[in-house]
Structures are given as structure tokens and as C-alpha cells.
Amino acid sequence: MAERDLEGWTIAFDLDGTLVETAPDIVGTLNRLLVQHDLPALPLEIARNYIGHGAVALLKQGFTAAGMAWDEAASPALLEAFLVDYMAHIADESTAYPGAIEALDGLAARGAILCVATNKPTDLAVALFRAIGLEDRFAAICGPKSVSARKPDAAHIREAVLQAGGDPARAIMVGDSITDLDAARATGVACILTTFGYTLTPAAELGADALIEHFDALPAAIERLVGGGQALRRASNA
Structure with missing residues (x-):
């Protein structure tokens, strides 16, 4: 004992x-949202370091890195979409x-x-x-x-x-x-x-x-x- x-x-x-x-599942959700907005997916090795400060911060950094100016007014809808998608894929990888x-x-x-x-x-x-x-x-x-x-x-x-x-x-x-x-x-x-x-x-x-x-x-x-x-x-x- x-x-x-x-x-x-x-x-x-x-x-x-x-x-x-x-990171694979979180970045997977981020990238699906980026593609839905006609933006390029981000490499895992880059986007993984955006994790840890909350979903809104992740989305802001991710969309900015993909080339889209961040719109605070769109934040609630994006956050909801992120949470729904991520829950569905929370333990894929x-x-x-x-x-x-x-x-x-x-x-x-x-x-x-x-x-x-x-x-x-x-x-x-x-x-x-x-x-x-x-x-x-x-x-x-x-x-x-x-x-x-x-x-x-x-x-x-x-x-x-x-x-x-x-x-x-x-x-x-x-x-x-x-x-x-x-x-x-x-x-x-x-x-x-x-x-x-x-x-x-x-x-x-x-x-x-x-x-x-x-x-x-x-x-x-x-x-x-x-x-x-x-x-x-x-x-x-x-």
C-alpha cells in the first residue's frame, strides 16, 4: 500500500x-468554421497555441490569422456554432x-x-x-x-x-x-x-x-x- x-x-x-x-479536436472545430466562412484552415502546429484562453479568444486569434478582420458583433453566433460543433467532436482524437x-x-x-x-x-x-x-x-x-x-x-x-x-x-x-x-x-x-x-x-x-x-x-x-x-x-x- x-x-x-x-x-x-x-x-x-x-x-x-x-x-x-x-488540440486536434479543438482546431478541427475552428477549421470547420473557417472553411464555412471561405477562409483557409490553419495548420495544427500554429493554431494549437491559441488554446487556453477561452473559445472567444481562440476564435478571434484564429479568424485573424486566417485573414479576416474580427467582428465583435459576430462573436456570440460564432461562439455558439463553435460550442455545438466541438461538443459533437469532443473526443474524436x-x-x-x-x-x-x-x-x-x-x-x-x-x-x-x-x-x-x-x-x-x-x-x-x-x-x-x-x-x-x-x-x-x-x-x-x-x-x-x-x-x-x-x-x-x-x-x-x-x-x-x-x-x-x-x-x-x-x-x-x-x-x-x-x-x-x-x-x-x-x-x-x-x-x-x-x-x-x-x-x-x-x-x-x-x-x-x-x-x-x-x-x-x-x-x-x-x-x-x-x-x-x-x-x-x-x-x-x-
């Missing part, structure tokens, strides 16, 4: 680009990153509470996790409407941790972008970033407390932050 050395700690995860490789499931199960066995703080709408996040068999691994799955403010506001992580039954003073954020890092800093918690996620600025340049290139490295990164007291110092200085 695993030692429950993480009892009392909550690990909050971002979703897109952190736990799940969702999306998969958990290698080692993610094993890492989640290992952390839970050691007593950690697991939750999700994502800027993806909660219904989409739950539908995706359900489709790939991850829903039951989290004590709370919190998109923007499940909390009082979205990342990078501190309220998102803090309230997600509380909804999971955890203590925000004993939490660590795992994400992939500056949005996650800024939210963690605002909350006063340590932040681990993946190097394989969605970010225009390389994760190594963002100044996170730790970086992981594979989920196999996550337990050790958490141990260093908890054991060295860095995670608690972050919280006490918030």
Missing part, C-alpha cells in the same frame, strides 16, 4: 495541454497524455485530493473527461461558470480547491501556460508547468516552480515542492 504522504494536499490541474491533448492516468492514480493513492481548474466550460470539460474515462478521478471539475472568476484570477484555483474539499493553503497548480502560472501566483500556490502544452511562450521561459516533460516526472516534482517547503512558502506569502 502506498504511503499517504500527500494527505491534506490538493493538486489542481488545467485540462487542455496539461492532462489531455485536445483527444487523449490523455502519456503517463497522465498513472500519475493521477498514484497521487490519489498517496492521499492527494485531485481537482480541475480550467477555462474550458464545465459542461465541455465533464463531457470530455467522461468520454475518455477520467471523470471519476476528480473531486471537482471547475470551468469558469463553476467559480466566481476565471483564471488568471486567484478565485478560480482557490474555489476549485475548496469545492474539492481541500485547503487552498496546501495546494499546487499543474498547467501549461502563463494563464495557469499567473493564477497560481495570484493564489499563492506553487506551479508546475508541462513543456508539451499550448503556449506561445515556451514554458521554460515562464518562471514556473517546476517543469515536467512527461507525467512520469510529476510525482517527483510535487515531492520536491512539498518536501522543500516551497509550496507552503508560496501560500504563506500570498
Whole structure:
């Protein structure tokens, strides 16, 4: 039986680009909308880095990159079309990153509470996790409407941790972008970033407390932050 050395700690995860490789399905929906508007589809390797700031930001960046001036008046209709299409294709190609499931199960066995703080709408996040068999691994799955403010506001992580039954003073954020890092800093918690996620600025340049290139490295990164007291110092200085 695993030692429950993480009892009392909550690990909050971002979703897109952190736990799940969702870019093929998200960009697929974006490209279908672009083609419907007689615009060229965007390469996956470019459009994937527009993910993480919400669907409206993705649409704005995508349509602008495809050569169409962004029309704020058209935003609600485009957003609705995006959400409908994406829900229909939410797990066509999306998969958990290698080692993610094993890492989640290992952390839970050691007593950690697991939750999700994502800027993806909660219904989409739950539908995706359900489709790939991850829903039951989290004590709370919190998109923007499940909390009082979205990342990078501190309220998102803090309230997600509380909804999971955890203590925000004993939490660590795992994400992939500056949005996650800024939210963690605002909350006063340590932040681990993946190097394989969605970010225009390389994760190594963002100044996170730790970086992981594979989920196999996550337990050790958490141990260093908890054991060295860095995670608690972050919280006490918030």
C-alpha cells in the first residue's frame, strides 16, 4: 500500500495541454468554421497555441490569422456554432497524455485530493473527461461558470480547491501556460508547468516552480515542492 504522504494536499490541474491533448479536436472545430466562412484552415502546429484562453479568444486569434478582420458583433453566433460543433467532436482524437492516468492514480493513492481548474466550460470539460474515462478521478471539475472568476484570477484555483474539499493553503497548480502560472501566483500556490502544452511562450521561459516533460516526472516534482517547503512558502506569502 502506498504511503499517504500527500494527505491534506490538493493538486489542481488545467485540462487542455496539461492532462489531455485536445488540440486536434479543438482546431478541427475552428477549421470547420473557417472553411464555412471561405477562409483557409490553419495548420495544427500554429493554431494549437491559441488554446487556453477561452473559445472567444481562440476564435478571434484564429479568424485573424486566417485573414479576416474580427467582428465583435459576430462573436456570440460564432461562439455558439463553435460550442455545438466541438461538443459533437469532443473526443474524436483527444487523449490523455502519456503517463497522465498513472500519475493521477498514484497521487490519489498517496492521499492527494485531485481537482480541475480550467477555462474550458464545465459542461465541455465533464463531457470530455467522461468520454475518455477520467471523470471519476476528480473531486471537482471547475470551468469558469463553476467559480466566481476565471483564471488568471486567484478565485478560480482557490474555489476549485475548496469545492474539492481541500485547503487552498496546501495546494499546487499543474498547467501549461502563463494563464495557469499567473493564477497560481495570484493564489499563492506553487506551479508546475508541462513543456508539451499550448503556449506561445515556451514554458521554460515562464518562471514556473517546476517543469515536467512527461507525467512520469510529476510525482517527483510535487515531492520536491512539498518536501522543500516551497509550496507552503508560496501560500504563506500570498
